[in-house]
Amino acid sequence: MKTWLKGISILYKKEIKDAFLSPFVYILSGLFIGLGGWVFFSLLLASKNVTEATLTASVLTPSFSLYRFILMIICPLLTMRLLSEEKKNHTIELLFLSDLDNIQIILSKFFSSMTIVLFMLGLTVLFPVILGFSGYSDWGVVISGYAGLIFLSAAYISLGLFASSLSSNYVICLILAIFMMLGMWFMVLSAGNTENYIVGLILRYFSESFHFENFVRGTVRSFNFVYFLSFIGFFMFLTEKSLNSRKW
Amino acid sequence: MERAIELINVSKTYPGVTALSDVTFSVKKGSVHGFLGPNGAGKSTTMNIITGLIPPSGGTVKVFGEDVLQNPEKTKRRIGFLPEHPPLYGTMKVEEYLKFVQGINSLRSTVGHDDYQETLELCGLKDVSHRLIKNLSKGYRQRVAIAQALIGRPDIVILDEPTVGLDPSAIVEIRELIYSLRENHTILLSTHILHEVNLICDHITIINRGVITNSGPIRELQSASEETQVIQAEIMSWRDEIKPLLFRDLPLEDLHVQTKDDFTKLTFKLKGKDDYRAWISDILVKNNCQLLGLTKQSVDVENLFKSATEEESKGRFQ
Numbered sequence: 001m002k003t004w005l006k007g008i009s010i011l012y013k014k015e016i017k018d019a020f021l022s023p024f025v026y027i028l029s030g031l032f033i034g035l036g037g038w039v040f041f042s043l044l045l046a047s048k049n050v051t052e053a054t055l056t057a058s059v060l061t062p063s064f065s066l067y068r069f070i071l072m073i074i075c076p077l078l079t080m081r082l083l084s085e086e087k088k089n090h091t092i093e094l095l096f097l098s099d100l101d102n103i104q105i106i107l108s109k110f111f112s113s114m115t116i117v118l119f120m121l122g123l124t125v126l127f128p129v130i131l132g133f134s135g136y137s138d139w140g141v142v143i144s145g146y147a148g149l150i151f152l153s154a155a156y157i158s159l160g161l162f163a164s165s166l167s168s169n170y171v172i173c174l175i176l177a178i179f180m181m182l183g184m185w186f187m188v189l190s191a192g193n194t195e196n197y198i199v200g201l202i203l204r205y206f207s208e209s210f211h212f213e214n215f216v217r218g219t220v221r222s223f224n225f226v227y228f229l230s231f232i233g234f235f236m237f238l239t240e241k242s243l244n245s246r247k248w
Numbered sequence: 249m250e251r252a253i254e255l256i257n258v259s260k261t262y263p264g265v266t267a268l269s270d271v272t273f274s275v276k277k278g279s280v281h282g283f284l285g286p287n288g289a290g291k292s293t294t295m296n297i298i299t300g301l302i303p304p305s306g307g308t309v310k311v312f313g314e315d316v317l318q319n320p321e322k323t324k325r326r327i328g329f330l331p332e333h334p335p336l337y338g339t340m341k342v343e344e345y346l347k348f349v350q351g352i353n354s355l356r357s358t359v360g361h362d363d364y365q366e367t368l369e370l371c372g373l374k375d376v377s378h379r380l381i382k383n384l385s386k387g388y389r390q391r392v393a394i395a396q397a398l399i400g401r402p403d404i405v406i407l408d409e410p411t412v413g414l415d416p417s418a419i420v421e422i423r424e425l426i427y428s429l430r431e432n433h434t435i436l437l438s439t440h441i442l443h444e445v446n447l448i449c450d451h452i453t454i455i456n457r458g459v460i461t462n463s464g465p466i467r468e469l470q471s472a473s474e475e476t477q478v479i480q481a482e483i484m485s486w487r488d489e490i491k492p493l494l495f496r497d498l499p500l501e502d503l504h505v506q507t508k509d510d511f512t513k514l515t516f517k518l519k520g521k522d523d524y525r526a527w528i529s530d531i532l533v534k535n536n537c538q539l540l541g542l543t544k545q546s547v548d549v550e551n552l553f554k555s556a557t558e559e560e561s562k563g564r565f566q
Binding site for chain 1: 299352356
């Protein structure tokens with residue numbers, strides 16, 4: 001097990017170093033915090049009665065929803081090159097011939113992208129902290145919201161990683177990932193339009209936004225965790241199958 | 249003969265395409281084995297199958313007697329592979345890259361900590377060890393790619409077109425590097441440069457359209473092809489009445505006479521494997537032809553390759 005984790009750590013370190021040595025991550029982080037900050041303070045200024053309940057409803061909840069939309073763009077941008085570039089540059093053969101197995105390769109890439117997203121989300125912690133200085137103390141909602149963003153990012157990254165394994169052209173991978181995410185978002189819209197209660201419920205359950213909203217509202221249920229963990233596991237399984245298909 | 253690599257009736261089919269058909273050949277331990285064939289003949293597919301990157305559709309591949317499909321981890325460790333496209337990370341420094349390769353290849357085996365340092369030295373990369381791979385010349389990049397194949401000191405080194413796209417001086421450098429590896433490794437090398445094969449290989453296998461046409465030690469293949477031999481003589485004095493004498497005493501198929509200035513060049517095409525140089529010399533000297541030189545043209549790899557792939561070229565241009 002120790003050796004297995006060491007394999008993940010070697011590739012993870014390489015990925016992290018590559019990412020933080022390129023300006024791409026900093027540009028994305030700048031855009032993320034810039035856009036997030038602008039919206040946060042706009043919402044704060046628009047909030048007339050500054051009470052704990054209104055701050056949660058009119059500032060924090062919309063901010064988390066906005067972060068979700070930004071993550072829908074950022075996660076595919078971060079993951080589009082992860083496997084496609086390895087294929088394009090034929091370095092995937094180096095990894096396949098090494099002692100690393102497919103799961104180690106996938107997990108290294110997954111954790112490196114997660115680290116970058118956590119770095120970006122970490123920058124936004126500043127906004128609730130500012131609220132805290134003005135007396136805001138509903139930290140349960142803040143923690144729950146951030147937990148939701150972390151689970152959501154992990155889901156998007158696993159989906160992006162799968163898209164990245166499908167082609168050596170990263171633009172195609174990016175488009176594929178965004179379309180898959182939009183597909184899930186449309187499920188919620190369809191769920192609202194359907195007259196069949198059961199179908200609507202199923203569609204809503206399969207959409208990640210339904211589960212994310214429970215996190216944002218601070219009403220997390222165990223099935224929300226089950227959903228995200230299954231989502232991540234399912235796309236990792238597909239990525240593993242996709243990597244294996246090269247050997248067919 | 250201990251066999252480092254053995255392929256028995258290996259085939260590979262893709263939907264609608266047969267890439268390899270009943271490929272059978274072996275690579276002797278300690279040899280430098282050239283793997284030749286025109287583009288699309290199946291060289292890279294064969295190499296990828298030997299390394300375990302892709303599975304064969306049928307047949308058996310053995311590395312030091314171990315089945316590649318049954319013991320992939322065990323056989324993988326004994327092979328160092330330079331694929332057709334060098335697997336390099338341009339944003340890494342040379343030393344950092346080799347250390348990384350050592351790291352991911354030493355998880356299940358014990359590769360010495362200084363192994364990558366030795367490899368840097370062996371491949372002449374010490375001076376560029378702190379440079380980014382993307383900033384290196386193509387020749388140096390290829391050295392780095394060969395160096396990654398040597399990490400872990402594998403018994404077998406498989407090099408797929410190691411000199412392709414390099415300038416002449418880089419080709420010579422890489423060739424010397426490969427030549428220096430023959431002491432400690434069994435080398436399987438695919439190349440388009442037939443001159444290179446003549447210089448460094450002792451065994452060859454020729455593949456054409458997924459089928460092995462020739463395989464074995466170069467000398468044996470050459471002598472097997474020497475059913476017809478060509479001998480050239482240079483003389484100062486020629487008379488046409490000598491020609492019937494030559495046809496009478498030698499198994500001549502053809503004689504070409506070319507006179508230029510004061511010299512005459514005779515090209516004898518003879519049947520059989522015997523060396524007729526002494527006979528020719530005897531006849532020419534007895535007839536006062538003033539013999540200046542006599543050479544026997546050997547059947548080189550180029551001729552072997554041409555005859556092995558002739559059918560395909562004919563088919564293509566008909």
